[in-house]
Amino acid sequence: MARSQGRKLERKKLMGDPILVMGILLIMAFLLLFIVYPLWTVTAQSFSQSETETLNEVKAAGEWFVHAAETLPEAAAGHFRTLGVSTGEFHRLYNRYRRNNAEDVVRARAALKEALLRVDGGAVETFAAALKLPPEEIRSRVETVREAEVTLGRPAFSMDAYVTLFRRGSFQKTVHNTILLGFITGLIATLIGFVFAYVDMYTKTAFSPMFRVISVLPIVSPPFVLSLSAIMLFGRRGLITRQLLGIMDANINGLHGIVLVQVLTFFPVCYLMLKGLLLNIEPSLEESARDMGASRWKVFTTVTLPLLLPGIGNAFLVTFIEAVADFANPQMIGGDFRTLAEMIYNEYALQGDPRVPAAMSVFMLLMTIVLFTMEKYWLERKSVATLSGKASRVRQPITDRSVVIPLVTFCMLVSVFVISMYALIPLGALFQQWGRRFTLVTTHFRKVFDRGLQPFWDSMLLSLIAAFITAFMSMIIAYLVVKRRFPGRSVMEFVTMFAMAVPGTVLGIALLRGYITGIFNSGTMVLAGTGSILVIAFVVRSLPVGTRSGVAALRQIDKSIEESAYDMGADSGKVFTSVTLPLIKDSFISGLVTTFARSITATSAVIFLISPAWRLITPQIMTVVDRGEYSEACAWATMLMAIVYCAIALMNLLLSVFGTSRRQERAERKVWA
Amino acid sequence: MSKVKKGVRLENVSKIYLDPKTKKQFNAVDDISLEIAPGEFVTLLGPSGCGKTTTLRMIAGFESPDAGEIYLGDEPINELTPNRRDTAMVFQSYALFPHINIFDNIAYGLKLRKFSKQVIRDKVFGMMDLVGLTGMENRYTNQLSGGQQQRVALARALVLEPGVLLFDEPLSNLDAKLRVQMRTEIRRIQQQLGITAIYVTHDQSEAMSISDRIILLNRGRIVQIGSPFDIYYHPNSEFVADFIGECSFLKGVIAEQRSGEAVVDVDGRKVSVVCGGEPVTGETREIVLRPEAVRIGDSGLLPCRVELSCFMGSYQNYHVRVGSTLVKVADTCPIGHRVFRVGEEAWISFEKECVHLL
Known part of the structure; x- marks a missing residue:
């Protein structure tokens, strides 16, 4: 017996629920349009043939027409002058479009088409006669233009871009650099994160609140603030290197600089991940090992560590991906040590062959996808398999002073260091000129206000819009993925989670490519340069995180609660708004704030997408840092951090009013996770 | 009860599942035909994995049969979604809404049916009196005992005056003494309202004490249908004899x-x-x-x-x-x-x- 009847009935029932169908279609459309399609265009471009030759031919043909028509009377040459001018215009705009700049290639193409239509057989004869040339020559030139009009933008397959890329020594070096960086950062950050998690869970310290602060700081701050403070502390005019130690040629730029700031930025994430896992280790497992005669160290190496190993591997890979995808820190503090994300941006900014940054993006995407797949489908499962359920009792803390004192001291030192690095930002904004004149002034803040607060308003507005869209959408996706069965469910889940593996730089390039001349080069939905494309970038960046938290929250809710609402007569829309959403509102609120914080501090993706109409804070800070005005950069960063902090405070207020206290704890943990 | 109680008819109903481990198809429900009269209390009884819950969920509309047709009264309901079926289900986990109070829990379905406020109040309070929850309307589900939660779940289903009331092992989360008390209560209310009820359980003493007829299932098939007395004293197979008592x-x-x-x-x-x-x-x-x-x-x-x-x-x-x-x-x-x-x-x-x- 086939299952066809059951399937048919399921389909009928699904179609009988228009709200559900609409929701699924809308979300699918969003995922396809703004994640799959842009990435596909970049991939397609990277595998296309070089257009330079065709473009040169077109240019030459256009110039020839203009030149030839110059001396002739209007009647004989009118159409050809138009053709020449249109060709030139098309060439100019198309060339700009290739470099991700043009607005109206579509219109230029239409004008060219029209001009081509007018030069029929008769016109060619007249023109040839006037020029005293054989008509074949004119015809072949017209053909060149016509062919170019058709083939440009519909290029043939070619691996040229990759061949060029892999032959380039600088590219190989950069790939090597990137992997090295990911490896070192991942390793150190995981190690420090593990020590913190272990100390937090296994010993009784008075520093636990400090751990909390540390885990919050990377979230409220833009990704590059630590680079900024590292430069101010250890740079050429650094407070420590120059003022205290008197080293005149200190150099923080380079691999060691990036590793320093990346480790300090990412280890709290590892700490939170591993803490979550340690919470799930049943204390009696370790107690039984102790009971059977194992020493504390033996228990650690034979029970705790093996149980945690997949989780540790997981934390390492997550940090690895983050470090590799990081754009702002290498850009600021990398010096000559170039990484992939940075190279893509530079290559793009150089306005050379556009296939090169495209090919680099595809390469980088491939790299992160491999890592992400390993993380998601291999390690994450393993770690769930070894650690399931909650510990039933509180663990007896370790009191052995020879263990506790060194560990706690280490954590304390790191904590103090990290916190003071962040604290340096508002301080730095208050001194007249860092490294030269340490006089307290407010000029930097005034400068920020004088330059206009447009970036703040733009950033806040767009981030807020993105936050609402993301929060709603991620809850709906989570609901659909966890609670409903429909065709395309696994595609929806996969694409959403897959977005997590897309580095910001790649997403930025992809969105630009896909929407510079509208979807499918058709002129509809030209989003480049608008605020919408920034909002879309924010949403795509935060959607996987929001969805993950929604999925986790929904998995805790008994399926039959929604079924009972459904059974009593509610349709899908009603079930979602009256039962599901109220039950996961904490996750919703935290999704709202997390997206806001992530969006307003986002750097790598938006750097490609900003335009004079929409300016954002983070690129503004990057520019200020580039000019070497660290104090002013600090002023900007301080205000940004204040905004995000206020948003988080507001969220906690909302949660304490609307959420239950038990759920609040869970939600908070999620925000920082 | 103003509404008409309805009978249920299953004609050659099958449900095929895919075994996640072996990737083989198997019939969770295998060609079941049965007829339940209006006002009857019927129990689907069998060991775990016998297809009783799947059958119930197909009647409710959560699963779709791969073969056969299900009728509610005289109406074929295969294509109806659960929210359009005249059934109400009492879930094993009660499935109460934790974010609203008892009154709103019971009134949930009535509000969807756009009754006036006064009618809703009357119906809800009437039902709360019937199931013994008088005065608890403002409580939340976590302030109730297991037995009380069970009553809320029952009241919430009954207040909709469904054509058929479905029970999915409703008592399995209660302790032994309460279970006995509640099953008597369920039977009393069902008799009082004369409602059609289909009850799924794996507990044979529960099935014996509560039902007019027992339908015994094994491996997706009906093995015997009969009154509790019939099934106990005249089992038609070793399996039935062994399973009951x-x-x-x-x-x-x-x-x-x-x-x-x-x-x-x-x-x-x-x-x-x-x-x-x-x-x-x-x-x-x-x-x-x-x-x-x-x-x-x-x-x-x-x-x-x-x-x-x-x-x-x-x-x-x-x-x-x-x-x-x-x-x-x-x-x-x-x-x-x-x-x-x-x-x-x-x-x-x-x-x-x-x-x-x-």
Whole structure:
């Protein structure tokens, strides 16, 4: 017996629920349009043939027409002058479009088409006669233009871009650099994160609140603030290197600089991940090992560590991906040590062959996808398999002073260091000129206000819009993925989670490519340069995180609660708004704030997408840092951090009013996770 | 109840699932046909994995049958989504909404049906009185005991006056004493309202005490349908006999048969048994012995050896060996009888009306 009847009935029932169908279609459309399609265009471009030759031919043909028509009377040459001018215009705009700049290639193409239509057989004869040339020559030139009009933008397959890329020594070096960086950062950050998690869970310290602060700081701050403070502390005019130690040629730029700031930025994430896992280790497992005669160290190496190993591997890979995808820190503090994300941006900014940054993006995407797949489908499962359920009792803390004192001291030192690095930002904004004149002034803040607060308003507005869209959408996706069965469910889940593996730089390039001349080069939905494309970038960046938290929250809710609402007569829309959403509102609120914080501090993706109409804070800070005005950069960063902090405070207020206290704890943990 | 109670009919209904491990298809429900009369209380009973919950969920609309048609009253409902079916379900986990109070929980379905506020109030309070929740309307679900939550779930389903009320193992989360109390209560309310009810359980005593008819399922198929009495005393297979209550099976050869009675040769001794069908002389059949139908004494029909003797309070529990077969015996009120000890020889006997021939 086939299952066809059951399937048919399921389909009928699904179609009988228009709200559900609409929701699924809308979300699918969003995922396809703004994640799959842009990435596909970049991939397609990277595998296309070089257009330079065709473009040169077109240019030459256009110039020839203009030149030839110059001396002739209007009647004989009118159409050809138009053709020449249109060709030139098309060439100019198309060339700009290739470099991700043009607005109206579509219109230029239409004008060219029209001009081509007018030069029929008769016109060619007249023109040839006037020029005293054989008509074949004119015809072949017209053909060149016509062919170019058709083939440009519909290029043939070619691996040229990759061949060029892999032959380039600088590219190989950069790939090597990137992997090295990911490896070192991942390793150190995981190690420090593990020590913190272990100390937090296994010993009784008075520093636990400090751990909390540390885990919050990377979230409220833009990704590059630590680079900024590292430069101010250890740079050429650094407070420590120059003022205290008197080293005149200190150099923080380079691999060691990036590793320093990346480790300090990412280890709290590892700490939170591993803490979550340690919470799930049943204390009696370790107690039984102790009971059977194992020493504390033996228990650690034979029970705790093996149980945690997949989780540790997981934390390492997550940090690895983050470090590799990081754009702002290498850009600021990398010096000559170039990484992939940075190279893509530079290559793009150089306005050379556009296939090169495209090919680099595809390469980088491939790299992160491999890592992400390993993380998601291999390690994450393993770690769930070894650690399931909650510990039933509180663990007896370790009191052995020879263990506790060194560990706690280490954590304390790191904590103090990290916190003071962040604290340096508002301080730095208050001194007249860092490294030269340490006089307290407010000029930097005034400068920020004088330059206009447009970036703040733009950033806040767009981030807020993105936050609402993301929060709603991620809850709906989570609901659909966890609670409903429909065709395309696994595609929806996969694409959403897959977005997590897309580095910001790649997403930025992809969105630009896909929407510079509208979807499918058709002129509809030209989003480049608008605020919408920034909002879309924010949403795509935060959607996987929001969805993950929604999925986790929904998995805790008994399926039959929604079924009972459904059974009593509610349709899908009603079930979602009256039962599901109220039950996961904490996750919703935290999704709202997390997206806001992530969006307003986002750097790598938006750097490609900003335009004079929409300016954002983070690129503004990057520019200020580039000019070497660290104090002013600090002023900007301080205000940004204040905004995000206020948003988080507001969220906690909302949660304490609307959420239950038990759920609040869970939600908070999620925000920082 | 103003609305009409409805019957339910299943015609050749099957449901196929994919075994996640072996990737093979198997019939969770295999060609089931049955008819439930309006106002009847029917239990779907069977071991776990027998397809009883799947059947119930197909009636509710959460699963779609891969073959066959389901009727509610005279209306085929295969294509209707759960929210458009005139059924209401009481879930195993109660599935109460934790974010709204008891009143709103019970009023949820009524509000969806756009009743006026006053009507909703009247109906909800009426139902709360009926199920014994008077005065609890402002509480939240976490402020209620398990039994009270169960009542809310019941009230929430009943207040919609559904054509059919569905129960999915509703009592399995309660402790033993409460379970007994609640099943009496459910039966009382069902009788009072005259509503059609389909009840899924794996607990045979629950099924016996609550239902008009029991439908016994195994491996997706119906094995027997009948009143609790019928199923207990006239099981049609070893599986049914074994699943409902305790029993032992004595093998024997039919020696002769008269009208409605057969003489069976068990290890050379002849015993008489009342039987419905027409057993053929010379056939090997099994006598189903309920422990409470077997007596043990110094004389009787069949000799045996005591292998276990254990005082249970209301009865003395014996395992005795008859030939090579183990027979369980429950000697009720043992204080007035001789108690046999392990290793002793004894005799068992039974009335021919109290046993059943398979």
